Amino acid sequence: MTPTVPAVAEExxxxxxxxxxxxxVCPIYRETRIESLSPRGRVALYRxxxxxxxxxxxxxxxxxxxxxxxxxxxEICPSGVQLDVILTHVRVDLAHSGLLPEPLHRLDDVxxxxxxxxxxxxxxRLGWTANLETPPTGLDHEGPAEVAYFVGCVSSLxxxxxxxxxxxxxxxERAGVDYALLGDEERCCxxxxxxxxxxxxxxxxxxxxIAAARATGARRVVMSCPSCYHMWKHxxxxxxxxxxxxxxxxxxxxxxxSELTQDGRLHLKPWDATVTYHDSCDLGRKSGIFEPxxxxxRAIPEVELVEMADHHAKSLCCxxxxxxxxxxxDLARSLPRRRLEQAQDAGAKYIVVSCQxxxxxxxxxxxxxxxxxxxxxxxxxxxxxxxEE
Amino acid sequence: MMSVIDELKxxxxxxxxxxxxxxxxxxxYDATFTSARPTLVVLPGSTEEVAEVLKVANRERxxxxxxxxGTGLAAGxxxxxxxxxxxxxxMTELLEIDRENMMATAQAGIITSDLARTLAREGxxxxxxxxxxxxxxxxxxxxxxxxxxxxxxxxxxxxxVAALEVVLADGRVMRLGGKATKNVTGxxxxxxxxxSEGTLGVITEVTxxxxxxxxxxxxxxxxxxxxxxAGRAINxxxxxxxxxxxxxxxxxxxxxxxxxxxxxxxxLDAEAILIIQTxxxxxxxxxxxxxxxxxxxxxxxxxxxxAATPEESAEMWHARHSISGSLGRxxxxxxxxxxxxxxxxxxxxxARIKEISARYGxxxxxxxxxxxxxxxxxxxxxxxxxxxxxxVEQAVGDLFRAAVELGGSLSGEHGVGVLKRPYxxxxxxxxxxxxxxxxxxxxxxxxxxxxxxxxx
Numbered sequence: 015m016t017p018t019v020p021a022v023a024e025e026x027x028x029x030x031x032x033x034x035x036x037x038x039v040c041p042i043y044r045e046t047r048i049e050s051l052s053p054r055g056r057v058a059l060y061r062x063x064x065x066x067x068x069x070x071x072x073x074x075x076x077x078x079x080x081x082x083x084x085x086x087x088x089e090i091c092p093s094g095v096q097l098d099v100i101l102t103h104v105r106v107d108l109a110h111s112g113l114l115p116e117p118l119h120r121l122d123d124v125x126x127x128x129x130x131x132x133x134x135x136x137x138x139r140l141g142w143t144a145n146l147e148t149p150p151t152g153l154d155h156e157g158p159a160e161v162a163y164f165v166g167c168v169s170s171l172x173x174x175x176x177x178x179x180x181x182x183x184x185x186x187e188r189a190g191v192d193y194a195l196l197g198d199e200e201r202c203c204x205x206x207x208x209x210x211x212x213x214x215x216x217x218x219x220x221x222x223x224i225a226a227a228r229a230t231g232a233r234r235v236v237m238s239c240p241s242c243y244h245m246w247k248h249x250x251x252x253x254x255x256x257x258x259x260x261x262x263x264x265x266x267x268x269x270x271x272s273e274l275t276q277d278g279r280l281h282l283k284p285w286d287a288t289v290t291y292h293d294s295c296d297l298g299r300k301s302g303i304f305e306p307x308x309x310x311x312r313a314i315p316e317v318e319l320v321e322m323a324d325h326h327a328k329s330l331c332c333x334x335x336x337x338x339x340x341x342x343x344d345l346a347r348s349l350p351r352r353r354l355e356q357a358q359d360a361g362a363k364y365i366v367v368s369c370q371x372x373x374x375x376x377x378x379x380x381x382x383x384x385x386x387x388x389x390x391x392x393x394x395x396x397x398x399x400x401x402e403e
Numbered sequence: 404m405m406s407v408i409d410e411l412k413x414x415x416x417x418x419x420x421x422x423x424x425x426x427x428x429x430x431x432y433d434a435t436f437t438s439a440r441p442t443l444v445v446l447p448g449s450t451e452e453v454a455e456v457l458k459v460a461n462r463e464r465x466x467x468x469x470x471x472x473g474t475g476l477a478a479g480x481x482x483x484x485x486x487x488x489x490x491x492x493x494m495t496e497l498l499e500i501d502r503e504n505m506m507a508t509a510q511a512g513i514i515t516s517d518l519a520r521t522l523a524r525e526g527x528x529x530x531x532x533x534x535x536x537x538x539x540x541x542x543x544x545x546x547x548x549x550x551x552x553x554x555x556x557x558x559x560x561x562x563x564v565a566a567l568e569v570v571l572a573d574g575r576v577m578r579l580g581g582k583a584t585k586n587v588t589g590x591x592x593x594x595x596x597x598x599s600e601g602t603l604g605v606i607t608e609v610t611x612x613x614x615x616x617x618x619x620x621x622x623x624x625x626x627x628x629x630x631x632x633a634g635r636a637i638n639x640x641x642x643x644x645x646x647x648x649x650x651x652x653x654x655x656x657x658x659x660x661x662x663x664x665x666x667x668x669x670x671l672d673a674e675a676i677l678i679i680q681t682x683x684x685x686x687x688x689x690x691x692x693x694x695x696x697x698x699x700x701x702x703x704x705x706x707x708x709x710a711a712t713p714e715e716s717a718e719m720w721h722a723r724h725s726i727s728g729s730l731g732r733x734x735x736x737x738x739x740x741x742x743x744x745x746x747x748x749x750x751x752x753x754a755r756i757k758e759i760s761a762r763y764g765x766x767x768x769x770x771x772x773x774x775x776x777x778x779x780x781x782x783x784x785x786x787x788x789x790x791x792x793x794x795v796e797q798a799v800g801d802l803f804r805a806a807v808e809l810g811g812s813l814s815g816e817h818g819v820g821v822l823k824r825p826y827x828x829x830x831x832x833x834x835x836x837x838x839x840x841x842x843x844x845x846x847x848x849x850x851x852x853x854x855x856x857x858x859x
Contacts, residue, residue, distance in 0.1 A: 028735040029731050029732070029735070030731065031434070031436075031728065031730065031731035031735075031736070031737055032432055032433070032434050032435075033434050033474065033535075033727055033728035033731075034434055034472060034473065034474035034535060034538045034539070035535075035537070035538055035728050036538075037472055037474075037538040038514075038516075038537035038538040047446075047490075047492035047493055047495070047512070048421075048426075048429075048446075048492075049426075049429040049430055049473065049490070050421075050425050050426050050428075050429035052429075055429040058428055058429055058431075058432060059425055059428055059429065062428045066428070068424060068425070068428060069424065071425075073423045073424075073425045073426075074425050077425060091728070092661075092664050092725045092726075092727075092728030092729040092731075093664075093728055093729060093730070093731030093732055094663075094664065094729075094731070094732050095731070
């Protein structure tokens with residue numbers, strides 16, 4: 015996989031009739047108002063490489079890496095242009111022709127050597143278990159477990175996100191879910207490499223993680239992180255073959271929580287609050303999981319669930335996608351404000367997310383911009399609402 | 404022209420003069436099938452900056468092509484002769500909502516639907532609603548005098564413009580109109596600028612009127628097995644007293660194309676659908692839609708569905724607004740026209756379009772604002788086939804001749820741009836074209852503003 019000349023597929027770009035509808039949903043275009051930073055612009059650049067011999071240089075790469083890969087453009091395109099395919103292919107070509115921007119290149123190197131995104135010794139992954147009242151039972155699980163919990167780098171290594179895995183393990187323990195943690199055998203899922211166009215570098219990580227999950231004896235792997243979920247579910251089989259996950263069911267936290275709610279294994283006390291749910295791109299638009307988190311919220315007595323202007327498949331990216339935070343921090347930080355305003359317009363006091371990255375991004379922006387809306391992960395909400403037995 | 408670039412950078416700032424090949428490609432097109440790269444892109448942030456840029460361009464005789472979001476359908480914002488592409492997309496501020504006079508003032512680059520949404524939060528209504536309202540600018544709408552579905556009852560963009568700030572070719576700033584309802588002081592330069600397509604001045608600020616939102620709206624979708632029946636139903640509805648706010652048509656190709664995109668369960672065996680909205684008080688809207696349903700049934704509708712909820716109504720309109728973009732599913736290129744005829748000539752125009760389609764062996768999709776006589780015949784083709792493209796050009800000529808012969812004209816809302824230039828004299832007569840040319844000469848003697856547009 016080392017093409018030096020980017021391959022341009024005519025059938026992909028010819029479908030774009032340049033109507034401009036994608037300009038209305040692209041968070042980057044809405045913020046910058048620069049056409050080369052819009053989906054339509056990127057398709058035009060891609061086309062110009064094929065038809066006009068446009069040089070693929072650093073500026074060209076800049077326009078493609080200044081993108082959240084949120085796929086709102088693909089979702090709205092009336093003509094059916096496969097923007098996800100174009101954007102992914104171009105990144106693969108750029109990364110394999112020496113045009114992956116330096117900060118992103120460094121990120122992939124760190125993941126390859128350290129096994130996590132923040133270049134820490136991988137043993138640190140269990141830091142979040144330290145200040146729980148009792149250590150998680152899944153830590154030293156003996157014998158085959160029902161579920162393996164794949165925590166993900168951000169929740170494992172960023173203290174502000176610790177409360178997400180802390181909440182989920184307590185929920186599982188109280189609900190009687192027999193689970194095992196992978197501990198320091200867990201490695202980065204490889205999603206940042208996939209986003210950068212270097213999915214091929216993630217094959218070893220994929221093999222390692224699948225083996226670690228299988229070693230627990232579990233038939234299900236649950237993840238809190240939608241990106242890990244997306245990587246496992248969609249990219250691992252592409253990298254390792256269709257049978258890579260045979261005998262392993264990959265589920266997201268929200269699916270597990272919804273299942274537990276339906277089975278009557280969670281007893282939730284009333285919460286008198288106006289709440290909105292933020293669909294993350296990887297879980298919602300890209301994986302089609304919309305209702306399980308909403309079902310859980312609806313199961314909490316007295317919660318008023320309201321929708322923001324953009325929801326379900328049309329959800330607005332928080333600004334935390336596409337490795338943009340690593341590539342262009344200032345631009346990434348300018349994006350969440352619109353989402354917070356949508357929550358306010360909907361009358362919500364709480365934004366419930368099911369993604370640690372959305373939580374970091376939205377909560378950080380709410381603090382910076384002094385917007386009075388609270389951001390919580392669904393697991394945090396559920397734990398708080400669980401009645402003591 | 405190195406020193407000129409430096410001078411422009413000193414006006415708008417280093418970051419807002421774009422010269423990379425990548426950016427020139429991105430500003431080389433609009434929503435048509437044509438393209439041409441500018442020499443450079445300048446993104447001004449204020450009226451003063453627009454004025455300074457124009458002074459430099461006028462002095463150096465550099466063409467300036469003003470532009471909104473590049474979603475025009477007449478190639479009016481494509482820089483065929485190179486020069487400066489000047490998007491006003493950085494100028495997005497909503498400057499004032501004057502609730503007493505019911506007028507709003509905004510910079511030209513505001514997205515039209517952003518303005519409309521802000522007003523709607525307070526119960527106000529800005530009616531002009533081009534299908535691209537979510538992805539076009541107010542300034543661009545004014546420069547093209549854009550229409551939309553609501554024009555049937557409420558009028559076009561120009562009817563809502565109360566005042567403009569315009570920068571002339573030599574950099575002088577001119578304010579036109581105002582908040583007084585009546586004003587006949589001097590020539591009506593305000594309406595000269597509306598629809599001038601960036602050839603007479605650059606619109607930098609717009610004051611529009613708004614009205615109260617109607618209390619209620621009802622939408623119906625009528626399915627016609629025969630296109631000709633739908634054509635007749637349009638006139639019957641208009642004569643019925645239902646006073647529809649919107650009356651739109653989509654033919655079978657449009658239906659198939661949208662269904663392929665949205666999967667709404669539209670009837671694929673129907674030759675036409677009419678989407679009709681009534682509004683006003685609850686009673687008016689309700690009574691109106693009942694009349695509409697009855698009239699459609701009497702004129703050959705197989706089925707009339709009245710939306711039970713606002714969501715259902717929104718879905719019907721979403722289908723209509725998605726036609727244009729969805730046509731890329733059928734062929735790689737489309738030429739979307741916006742011919743107008745008196746509404747009693749709609750059935751005849753539909754018949755003529757069908758004839759033309761058959762004559763040249765080209766698929767022509769018919770949809771549009773049937774109620775106000777403004778149809779959007781879209782010719783679908785593949786530009787890479789020169790023989791086919793030649794047939795497209797001949798078919799366009801026939802379409803325009805048919806519209807003029809039926810008492811209509813070339814353009815209801817997209818403007819002339821480049822694509823309709825050859826037919827201007829046929830539509831207006833030589834005297835009117837000469838007068839227009841002398842106006843252009845008086846306001847832009849060096850011909851730097853969007854050269855080559857409107858006139859050959």
